Amino acid sequence: MSDTTVPVIRAVPERALPGGAAILLAVALALAVARPVLPELLVRVPDWAIPPYQDWMQALFDFIKDDLGLIHVTRAISAILEWFLDVTANLLYGKNRWPYLGPLPWTAVAAVAAVVGYAVGRWRMALLAGGTFAWIALIGQWDLAMQTLSVIAVAAPTAFMVGLILGILAWKFPRFEAALLPILAVLQTLPFFTYLLPAVIFFKVGPTAGCVATVVYAIPPMVLMTALGLKKVASEVIEAGHMSGSTRWQMLRHVYLPSARTEILVGVNQVIMLSLAMVVLTAFIGMPGLGAKLLSLMNSLKLGRSFEIGVTIVLIAVTLDRISKAWVVKQPVHFERGTPWWERNRLLLIALGAFVGCILIAQFVPLANEIDRKHELSMGSEIDTVIRAVLANETIDAATAWLRGFLTVSVLIPFRDAVLWLPSLSVIFILAAAGYAVGGPRSALLAGGFFAIVALTGWWDRAMITLYTVLSAVVIAAAVGLPLGMLAARRKKWAQPVLLICDTAQTFPSFIYLIPAIMLFGVNDVSVIFAIFIFATVPLMRYTIEGIRAVPEELLEAADMSGATRSQKLWKVQIPFALPTMAIGFNQAIMFAFFMVIIAAFIGTQDLGQELQRTLAGNQLGKNFVLGMCVALMALTFDHIIMRWSATRRKVLGV
Amino acid sequence: MSAAEPIISCRNVWKLFGQKPESFVASAKGKSFEEIRRAGYIAAVRDVSIEVGRGELLVVMGLSGSGKSTLVRCMSRLIDITDGEIIVDGQNLMSLSEKELIGLRRRKMGMVFQSFGLLPNRNVLDNVAFPLEMRGQDRHDRRERALEVIKLVGLEGREEYFPRELSGGQQQRVGIARSLAIEPDIWFLDEPFSALDPLIRREMQDEFLRLRGMLGKTIVFITHDFDEALRLADRIAIMKDGAVEQCDTPDKIVLKPATEYVRKFTEDVEKSRVVHARGLAQPINGHAVEGPAVPANATVLQLARQLVNERREYLPVADAGGKLVGAMNRQEALDILLGSA
Numbered sequence: 001m002s003d004t005t006v007p008v009i010r011a012v013p014e015r016a017l018p019g020g021a022a023i024l025l026a027v028a029l030a031l032a033v034a035r036p037v038l039p040e041l042l043v044r045v046p047d048w049a050i051p052p053y054q055d056w057m058q059a060l061f062d063f064i065k066d067d068l069g070l071i072h073v074t075r076a077i078s079a080i081l082e083w084f085l086d087v088t089a090n091l092l093y094g095k096n097r098w099p100y101l102g103p104l105p106w107t108a109v110a111a112v113a114a115v116v117g118y119a120v121g122r123w124r125m126a127l128l129a130g131g132t133f134a135w136i137a138l139i140g141q142w143d144l145a146m147q148t149l150s151v152i153a154v155a156a157p158t159a160f161m162v163g164l165i166l167g168i169l170a171w172k173f174p175r176f177e178a179a180l181l182p183i184l185a186v187l188q189t190l191p192f193f194t195y196l197l198p199a200v201i202f203f204k205v206g207p208t209a210g211c212v213a214t215v216v217y218a219i220p221p222m223v224l225m226t227a228l229g230l231k232k233v234a235s236e237v238i239e240a241g242h243m244s245g246s247t248r249w250q251m252l253r254h255v256y257l258p259s260a261r262t263e264i265l266v267g268v269n270q271v272i273m274l275s276l277a278m279v280v281l282t283a284f285i286g287m288p289g290l291g292a293k294l295l296s297l298m299n300s301l302k303l304g305r306s307f308e309i310g311v312t313i314v315l316i317a318v319t320l321d322r323i324s325k326a327w328v329v330k331q332p333v334h335f336e337r338g339t340p341w342w343e344r345n346r347l348l349l350i351a352l353g354a355f356v357g358c359i360l361i362a363q364f365v366p367l368a369n370e371i372d373r374k375h376e377l378s379m380g381s382e383i384d385t386v387i388r389a390v391l392a393n394e395t396i397d398a399a400t401a402w403l404r405g406f407l408t409v410s411v412l413i414p415f416r417d418a419v420l421w422l423p424s425l426s427v428i429f430i431l432a433a434a435g436y437a438v439g440g441p442r443s444a445l446l447a448g449g450f451f452a453i454v455a456l457t458g459w460w461d462r463a464m465i466t467l468y469t470v471l472s473a474v475v476i477a478a479a480v481g482l483p484l485g486m487l488a489a490r491r492k493k494w495a496q497p498v499l500l501i502c503d504t505a506q507t508f509p510s511f512i513y514l515i516p517a518i519m520l521f522g523v524n525d526v527s528v529i530f531a532i533f534i535f536a537t538v539p540l541m542r543y544t545i546e547g548i549r550a551v552p553e554e555l556l557e558a559a560d561m562s563g564a565t566r567s568q569k570l571w572k573v574q575i576p577f578a579l580p581t582m583a584i585g586f587n588q589a590i591m592f593a594f595f596m597v598i599i600a601a602f603i604g605t606q607d608l609g610q611e612l613q614r615t616l617a618g619n620q621l622g623k624n625f626v627l628g629m630c631v632a633l634m635a636l637t638f639d640h641i642i643m644r645w646s647a648t649r650r651k652v653l654g655v
Numbered sequence: 656m657s658a659a660e661p662i663i664s665c666r667n668v669w670k671l672f673g674q675k676p677e678s679f680v681a682s683a684k685g686k687s688f689e690e691i692r693r694a695g696y697i698a699a700v701r702d703v704s705i706e707v708g709r710g711e712l713l714v715v716m717g718l719s720g721s722g723k724s725t726l727v728r729c730m731s732r733l734i735d736i737t738d739g740e741i742i743v744d745g746q747n748l749m750s751l752s753e754k755e756l757i758g759l760r761r762r763k764m765g766m767v768f769q770s771f772g773l774l775p776n777r778n779v780l781d782n783v784a785f786p787l788e789m790r791g792q793d794r795h796d797r798r799e800r801a802l803e804v805i806k807l808v809g810l811e812g813r814e815e816y817f818p819r820e821l822s823g824g825q826q827q828r829v830g831i832a833r834s835l836a837i838e839p840d841i842w843f844l845d846e847p848f849s850a851l852d853p854l855i856r857r858e859m860q861d862e863f864l865r866l867r868g869m870l871g872k873t874i875v876f877i878t879h880d881f882d883e884a885l886r887l888a889d890r891i892a893i894m895k896d897g898a899v900e901q902c903d904t905p906d907k908i909v910l911k912p913a914t915e916y917v918r919k920f921t922e923d924v925e926k927s928r929v930v931h932a933r934g935l936a937q938p939i940n941g942h943a944v945e946g947p948a949v950p951a952n953a954t955v956l957q958l959a960r961q962l963v964n965e966r967r968e969y970l971p972v973a974d975a976g977g978k979l980v981g982a983m984n985r986q987e988a989l990d991i992l993l994g995s996a
Contacts (some may be wrong), residue, residue: 115890239733240772243843244786244833245761254785258776334778 015469021436023620024444035423043423043634044360050458059621068498078212079155085207088153094148102360103146105369106137111354112361113319117346121326129323132315140376141290141312148289149316155211160268166219167226167267168252177227184220189591190634192217193277193597194610194628196285201621209284221270229263230256240618261491262328269324276317277509284616290316291511295602304384304521309513314508321507387519404526412472412525419468424455427464431637438645448642450633455608459608463630466607469525470593473532477589481537482582485544486570495545503541510535510596518603528600535596536589543585547578583646587639594635661742662731663872664963668739670700670725670897671796680738688896691914701897710711711868711872711972717894717918721876725841726894730875731764732756744840752763759789764931765834771826773818773833778816783832788836799934804832807866824855826977828862835870842872846879862887885909887931893917898909907936910991927956929990936972941974948973951980955991957980962988 035043064490089095094103136145168175192213199213202537235255241255257264267605283291290313296305335344342349362369391397419427432448433441454463513535514527521527551574559573575582601609608627673696683691683698699722707713728734730741732748735968741748744763751759751908752785765786766791773782780790780801782813787797805814818826827847834842848856848865860883867874878884882890885905892902901913907990912918933951948971953973962985969982 164848234770234772236768236770236772237774239728239766240774240833242733242765243731243760244789245757245837247757250789254789255774258774261776327708331819332778332817334820335818337812455675529723583776621922 008538009626012181017370020441020444021433024429024433024436024448027627028426028433029089031426031429035421035426038423044460045424045455045458047458050451050456053457053611053626054620055620056622057625061201061621061625063197071202075204078203078208081158081211082204082208084154085211088150089147089207092150092153099218101468105358106133106142106371107362107368108355108358110134110137111358111569113355114352115347115351117319117323118188118600120330121189122322125323125326129319132319134314136236136312137371138377139308139312140373140378141293141309142371144288144290144293144309145312145316148276148291151207151211151214151279151282151287151289152272152275155218155279156268156272157213159215159271160212160222162215163219163222163267163271164226164264167223167291169229170227180223184223185636185639186629187216188220189632190628191595191609191612191631191641192281193284193598193601193609193616194632195278196282197616197619197621200285200616201619205285209285210279213282214275214278216269218274222267222416223276223606224597225263225267225270226260229260229267232263233259244324246354265324267330271323272320272324273507275318276320278311280509281315282509282560284602288368294511294515300512301518302380302384303387303515303575304382305378305380306515306518307344307383307387308378308380310512313512317507317509318504321504327599331436381484391519400520402522404521407526407529412468412529415472416465417462420461424451424460428455430450431641434641435637438641438648443644447637450637454633457630459611459627459630462606462608462611463634465605466594466597466609466651467533467634468630469529469605469607470557471588473529473597474536474586474589475534476529477533477540477593481540482534482544484537485541486548487574488541489545489574491549492549495549502538502545505538506542510599511594513596514603515613516599523603525605528603528605531600532593532596536593539585539588539592539652540582541585543588544582545579547581548574548586551577551582559646579647580649580653583642583649587642587646589643590638591635594631598631656870660709661749662709662744663707664727664742665703665705666740666742668700668703668726668729668741669698669737670722670729671737672697672735676737686885688898698722698897700729702739703894703897704900705892705899705902706740707873707875709873710871710888712876712886712889714876714878714888715894716881718879721894722897723879724845725897725970727845727875727877731760731766731842731843744755745753761786761837763840764843765837765839765841766843767830767834767845767847768829768936769849771818771823771830771850772785773826773829775818775864775995778814779810779816779818779821779829779832781835782818782829785833787835797977800836804835807835808832809862823851824859827851827859831863831866835866840873841876843877844874847876848883856883863887881924884937885924893920904934906930910934925956927959928954930955930971930982930991932958932972932988933974933980935983935991936975937984939971939979939982942969942982944969944971946971948979949979949983950975955988962992 018182029085031038040046070396079277086095086097087099090099090104091102091104092109108132110133113133114142117125117127117129136142148209156208161197166180170180179501195213195217196209199216201210204489237259238251241251246255279287279289280291280294283289285293286292294306294309297309307587360370391400396553407460428448428451431451432444435447436444454460484498488494513531516534517527517531521530555573556569559569564572596614597605597607601613604610608631612624612627612631615621615627668685670676671680671683671691673679673694676696679694680714680724681695683694683696684702688698688701691701701722703726705713715723717727718798725734730734730743730748732741732751736749742885743759744753746759748756776786778783780798783805784797784801787800792800802814805811808831810828810832813821813825817830821829827850831847831980834844844863848859851859864887876884876887888905890902890904891908893900893908895916901908901917903911903913907930908917909921909924909926931951932949932953933954935955936951944967949961951972951974955962965985968985970985970988972983974980
């Protein structure tokens with residue numbers, strides 16, 4: 001029982017490309033080579049062969065909405081949500097609704113945030129939380145930020161509750177889980193526009209729709225984490241519960257849920273972070289708040305103010321993330337016997353005192369209540385001037401201009417043309433070959449089939465532009481991220497801060513990454529790719545470092561004693577061992593890229609995202625759904641191939 | 656002592672794991688563990704018939720995978736058996752409804768686990784009071800009772816501590832206190848001391864014997880440690896491949912191992928520490944016994960000096976009340992002490 005198992009890389013004979021994969025690949029190549037002589041029929045699915053999915057979907061949605069009366073149900077739900085949203089809106093920024101108490105003075109909110117920070121993470125967290133709210137007030141973005149937070153304050157608890165209940169059901173009923181998992185997988189890859197439009201149509205425009213889209217977007221990880229946590233409860237704890245004579249309900253309430261605390265709280269963290277990411281994006285359906293302001297500022301190229309809002313969003317993201325993570329690891333500590341109640345609830349009392357105190361002070365000191373335009377410290381225009389001056393600097397300007405030109409002319413356009421030139425069948429066969437190589441006929445069918453569906457929707461060319469943008473950005477990200485990751489992984493001293501940076505950067509809502517891209521490259525294809533590139537580099541670096549750092553010490557010592565040089569050790573031991581983990585990073589990079597490329601639509605891309613954005617204006621639910629599924633299917637194909645490969649590889653390595 | 660009034664009796668109990676154990680079990684009867692495995696099933700418990708008398712301490716001993724933990728889980732119906740029957744205190748365990756089973760556990764059973772099975776979010780007091788809370792006792796009552804058992808296991812002053820703030824030995828004391836909170840008649844202990852360091856283990860065994868003496872409960876104790884079994888047991892059931900190889904008092908197991916497998920365990924045991932005068936006592940028929948008697952619960956080792964100096968061929972053996980229980984052959988005892996020539 002106590003013998004430690006040392007993971008060993010088992011010798012696996014290098015397999016030749018499995019026959020099926022080779023054949024599929026050969027077909028793909030043959031089709032590509034024969035492109036000039038192929039009948040048009042085989043190059044693209046002809047228009048007459050494309051089924052009118054959009055109309056079907058539209059008809060289906062209309063049927064569900066009007067004939068089945070779903071609209072009445074959703075309207076009822078939105079009435080409830082709206083009531084809650086009005087309450088938070090009144091408290092946080094003084095919307096004229098019940099309970100007519102707000103807005104709360106900024107000092108009161110900041111003080112309570114600081115005490116909460118202190119409760120979970122002592123002075124550092126107190127400073128971060130209090131400081132964030134102070135910054136928001138001082139920079140003059142209080143109302144914007146509160147508009148955003150008032151939606152999160154309703155969406156995150158709702159997503160938590162729904163996710164928790166679904167998670168419990170999934171854990172209790174394996175069949176329900178089997179049905180739910182694929183839906184969740186699709187939900188996690190659907191572009192956010194596909195969340196937004198149904199939300200607008202089924203729930204009212206404005207905060208309610210934003211809130212619903214946010215809830216739906218944030219639910220999947222909560223479901224998964226809850227089910228995972230409940231499954232992981234130690235068997236002896238469960239048995240102890242049974243032997244104590246617990247009923248089923250008592251088991252769930254007193255044994256399972258408390259024991260799954262860690263996973264459930266990780267789910268809470270994810271819910272909060274996804275809520276923030278989505279709430280910022282609801283700007284696209286006209287929801288007021290930080291996102292909307294950022295969108296309009298970027299559209300009018302007001303970089304200084306955009307930058308300030310970016311900082312605000314980042315600060316909020318980091319605060320929410322760190323506090324919820326600190327809560328995950330916080331363990332209960334006992335009080336000595338006979339500790340009086342005010343000692344036990346000290347922080348609660350301090351929070352209450354600070355809250356009431358700040359409200360009282362705010363009655364007499366206007367600045368403690370609200371910071372008006374005259375007193376705010378925004379340096380928007382000054383920063384704007386600085387940024388423009390820096391960018392106007394000849395070297396920087398020349399460098400970005402050259403990079404832009406080089407990328408566009410020599411890399412991006414040729415690649416795009418090549419992808420567009422390939423016959424659809426050829427692309428389908430390439431993916432089927434990849435699928436076959438990692439998972440046999442089933443995966444081949446899945447990968448080829450998903451792309452075949454995309455071809456049959458008639459949006460092939462748009463889809464290929466999306467794909468090309470994603471792939472080129474991820475390739476560039478890999479070229480930068482992998483070497484940097486390997487370098488950082490060499491020393492613990494380097495790895496830790498880099499991991500911390502990656503960790504922090506991953507909490508930023510994706511929207512943020514567009515700010516530097518637009519600053520540097522203006523509004524064009526290159527800035528889209530640049531934004532995706534930064535966004536996708538983060539997971540690549542992170543998983544590279546984690547993969548390499550996870551190589552067991554004995555293995556490295558064994559390599560050293562075998563006389564391996566540093567580079568031999570890297571290439572023969574560390575990288576083979578880290579590859580499955582690195583693959584996860586690669587997968588995440590691709591998923592991020594698919595997400596980002598759609599957001600970038602507002603810059604003026606020509607891909608599926610652009611079409612998707614247009615459906616928002618026209619309320620074309622059917623088309624919106626078809627386009628969304630195209631993106632989801634492409635993303636799912638890559639997800640399946642990469643994760644399948646990683647899983648097989650892990651098994652081979654015995655980790 | 657020997658099952659005069661059994662509180663638990665297992666009759667031909669089977670527990671199979673596999674695809675369709677219920678339909679396979681009929682054809683499994685009479686087959687060996689290997690044969691059953693080749694058919695795609697694991698026989699965790701194989702045709703076990705065993706009785707535990709009221710107030711008896713039965714130790715189930717076996718190596719990992721021998722089915723001992725499964726057997727004790729069958730007795731508490733944490734696992735449903737595939738075939739056979741288990742009668743606990745006059746009730747057929749498998750015929751109980753969920754509600755009756757919960758009731759039985761709330762009134763009569765307590766269990767201690769190898770890795771403690773404590774709830775991490777509750778402090779010592781609330782962990783110990785957990786079974787009382789489950790059966791709906793009011794706050795004041797359960798606090799009172801919990802403090803009582805916490806004192807009993809020597810954890811006074813640690814009531815407010817959380818499990819992770821305690822050492823392994825202390826955590827197991829919490830587990831023991833929790834299992835005793837409802838004053839169960841039947842006490843199951845599943846390798847309670849295996850996760851502990853040797854010194855702590857020894858200390859906990861002494862503690863356990865002290866509690867046992869005080870409480871006088873029926874106990875089923877699981878262990879993989881033969882020495883522990885010899886030290887604690889009234890009777891030992893030795894399991895291998897799901898079946899009971901031998902079930903007897905420690906003296907008998909050491910003196911007359913039923914199978915080769917059991918004999919291997921006894922090989923390295925210092926028999927004189929284990930065998931008692933009672934175990935060697937034969938019916939007096941015709942032997943000339945005279946002189947002072949030796950106490951029945953003394954081990955051969957404890958009698959060593961006397962055995963060497965004695966001249967009598969047979970020594971009378973008397974129990975604590977002075978009643979004669981039989982006669983012990985001195986040569987036989989000396990052979991155990993010195994090893995047969």
